[in-house]
Amino acid sequence: MNLLPLIAALFWSTAWSGTLLEFKSSEPAWYARNDTVMGGVSNSRVRVDGGVLLFTGQVRLENNGGFSGIRSTPSRVDLSAFSRLILRVKGDGKRYALQLGTSTGNGVTYRNEFDTVPGQWIEVSVPLASLRPTRFGERVTGPALNPSDVVFFGLVIGNNRAERFALQVDWIKGQ
Structure with missing residues (x-):
């Protein structure tokens, strides 16, 4: 009996259960994608x-603007083992x-909004099924x-008002 496929499947599920992004380094690289x-x-x-x-940054409404965002550099990620992401x-x-x-x-992204609490670390749960095109x-x-087709993660703020903002992310996990 060849145990290699079973061992590989166990390694893959263990490797992908839990933390997806820990920000211990600048990999993957992230870049701004604003209303500019x-x-x-x-x-x-x-x-x-x-x-x-x-x-961090500032959302401004001039010239029909109104959002600031960031994205990770493209790299295929299979999230099919998870039903939700926890941030x-x-x-x-x-x-x-x-x-x-x-x-x-x-130009299509899948998104869902979440609220933050000023100055407090919280865990936000985002069911994958709640992400809308x-x-x-x-x-x-x-x-x-x-x-199974995800190629980038992103965060966006666009609340229809001019505002300064600051968001910190400690990790993103799959569950």
């Missing part, structure tokens, strides 16, 4: 410091959205998220 892609003037900064992802975050009391993308070219922040008709 549409003529807006919002700005954000993302960096990893002390094992925490820091997403440990410290925010500023504002609402943010978790985004998952299955393509870097079609959007394009430019608006819901669109489309297929449900295929968790």
Whole structure:
């Protein structure tokens, strides 16, 4: 009996159960994706410091703007073993959205919003089934998220108001 497939399956499920992103280094790299892609003037900064992802900036409404976001560099991630993602975050009391993308070219992302508590670390649970297809922040008709096709993670703020923001992320886990 060949035990290699069983051992590989056990290793894969163990390796992918639990923490997906810990921010112990700058890998994967993250980059800003703000409303400047549409003529807006919002700005954000993302960096990893002390094992925490820091997403800060200012949303501005001029030139039909209104959002700031960040994304991880594209790399295929299979989340099909999970029903939800858990994020440990410290925010500023504002609402943010978790985004998952299955393509870097079609503009569709899958997102759901979550609230933060000012200055407190909390765990936010986002069921994968709750992520809805959007394009430019608006819901669109489309297929449900295929968790085995994820190519990037993202975080966005766009609350229809000009505001400074600061979000820290300690880790993202699958469950």
